[in-house]
Amino acid sequence: MTEKIILIGYGGQGMMLLGRLMARATMLDGKQVTFFPSYGTEVRGGAACYHLIVSTEEIYSPVVEEADTIIAMNQPSYLKLKNYLKPSSLLFLNSSLVKEAESLREITTYRIPATEMANKLGNVVASNMVMMGAYNTIKNLVPLPLFLECLQSSLRGRKAPLLEVNTLALLQGEEYVKKTYLKGERILKTSAV
Amino acid sequence: MQALYSAPETLIRTPSHYCPGCGHGIAHRLLAEIIDEWGIRGKTIGLAPVGCSVLAYNYLDIDMCEAAHGRPPAIATGIKRVHPDNIVFTYQGDGDLAAIGMAEIVHAASRAENITVIFINNAIYGMTNGQLAPTTLLNQRTTTTPEGRDPLAHGYPIRICELLATLEGTSFLARTSLSSPKNVSQTKEALKKGFKTQIEKKGFSLIEVLSPCPVYWRMSPVESLKFIEEEMTQTFPLGVFKDWEKAISAPGGQATKV
């Protein structure tokens, strides 16, 4: 099993944190993992891009050339996506901010209004957790108990009160994708939540 | 018959490479005397610079380290952080300290690095045959200012004690000279004060010593001593600029006569 993920969004949309939490949780689950920010000519116009690879085998190139999954948080990052797509790619778009997306043939696309949902929960920064909830419901890559453990340990001290809204955002992302795309047919177990 | 004076044991008996009338030999002897008198040979680590005193370790029987040009304060920092209870001093000339090593000396001083700096100011580059130094006096002739130092072309002399006195990190700053027996003995007192500053962990100390270079000043040794007293001290007044014991602090201002 190898899952190659591109996380892409504005600085401040929490892609760095999300990627790190996914990396840490899958590492604790015994997987090989690489995670790094991509700088330079690739990333211009307000998009910060992160490459995350999770595998049961040794990871050679840490650079994602063709992504299994892309999580895109804003319009400029959407425009960068095409670089990483292949026929079986899954695309998770934050539809609150990605308004002008064409339909891509052969690409399964999930549109989640993550920013609006996080805003309703009272914390726009939690949009990353909405996307995580949606993503993991489809891919089931990260064991949620481990993910929540990592989330909790990264939200210590004065950030501790944020745990609740982040957990809620995660659940709502899951709910949304089930309701909109799975229509109750494929409910995945998330007993820990 | 009672011996009134003998050469200090820390001073190695070997032919000197310094030119006749040079001040380095006197400064070395003063250091060796203090090390003997205070019994600190086993605790002292010295740093020789690049310049005429590059071979200072040939004369002082203590642990010593050679330094690249201008870097003694950085190296001394590295040594002192490993051995905070040892006495670490740098011995630097004006080119080493005030030209190529200006960043290192200013930052060591601003960090209040607990080291002692002996700054030999002879207003010239001796080792490389007498070029302009940052402390060369106005109108002074050197091989690279053959018509004399012109401030419009070559800038003005830098006064290190006055400059460092503006930094809160300095604890003892004094300028002395080797131009007379009285001044030599005042230099020794200032050096002692520098070491005392360090031993009592009071922070950064620097003693600037005006020193003769008769060969590249193109003077006799006697003339060169007169030059220090009559010319050099006009630009570089003697005195104490900072003294943690006497609460003397003259940031950028006048020295207090010792």
Add this chain to the structure above:
Amino acid sequence: MKSSNNKKHLLTGNEAAAEAAILAGCRHYYGYPITPQNELINHMAIRMPQVGGTFLQAESEIAAIYMAYGGAAAGARVMTSSSGPGISLMQEGISYLAGSELPCVIVNVQRGGPGLGDISPSQADYFQAVKGGGHGDYHNIVLAPASAQEIADLVYDAFDLADRYRNPVMLLGDAQLGQMMEPVEFRKTPRTHQTVKRWALTGAEGRARNIVKSFYPVKGELETFNIRLQRKYRAIEHEEVRYEEVNTQGAEIILVAYGTCARICKEAIRRASGTGLQIGLLRPITLWPFPKEPLRRLAKKARAFCVVEMSAGQMVEDVRLAVLDRCPVHFYGRMGGGVPSSREVLKKVLNILAPEGTLELEIPEIPTELGKGLYFSTIP
């Protein structure tokens, strides 16, 4: 949760280097901020006070290397780190370290050059690291890790090598390795006690004085010293060569790459598996001493070598020197802006093996032309 996973830390390569240095008993770190090694200096600023060590942000890389020089002369295990421009500033000090035979570990997290270049991964400081860099006849021992784990392992070893040979050791990483997070396990024994260094400056209490220097002005002394230094280098070449071989048995073409590029090459080998293409890899782990003998051995059987670097071609010169004319040595390099892709490497391999392009269609899952977005099409 498996217990072994609990010992793993998700760290950037830069953090792994810092942590491994502490594990190896380094308690004196001097540095100056420069991207892409900032995680290292930041980590040291937190950790050194915790372990009773010295962290000092120097006023320049020049000061940093000489503070490290001072610490080394005083007998401590010391480290400094930087990237391209800062490492250039340190070259004088590195020459002095070599000339004074002082042990010191220097980390270069390579970025693009020349000049200010950029902050993306690069391997263009190879010549500087391996061929000297500063003035005079000297060598750094140069270690080239390819993962955060290997950074941790090699930094630890670097301190032992530096002490054993009284020589500067440079860890040559790059922006990719420095900033990428990977699981790291610290498996080696923590060192707290330093080995006694009789030559070190401690104050000459009850012994003859020690002098640390590289100045030999008396006629004949310098050459005698240099002969001794060269003997030491020959011993290092004899004892300390490290490399990894992948798939070299029966390989038609041998890729040669270190660090990040070696991982890209492994990816290319994996992608080509099942296609009938026989591709191997030799990954130097020590860049100096360079694994010349294994290359010579492989040159007897392989059809060609292909060196892959993020440079205009630096290590390729050492490969050519090693194999001489026994085997053609090709080169593929990128010079800033990012890491080469495994596709690019495979395309180069195909060009070498079948310049007319007949082999191209035999490789599955690999696009027949370069460039990205090949699988992307829009529904009108």
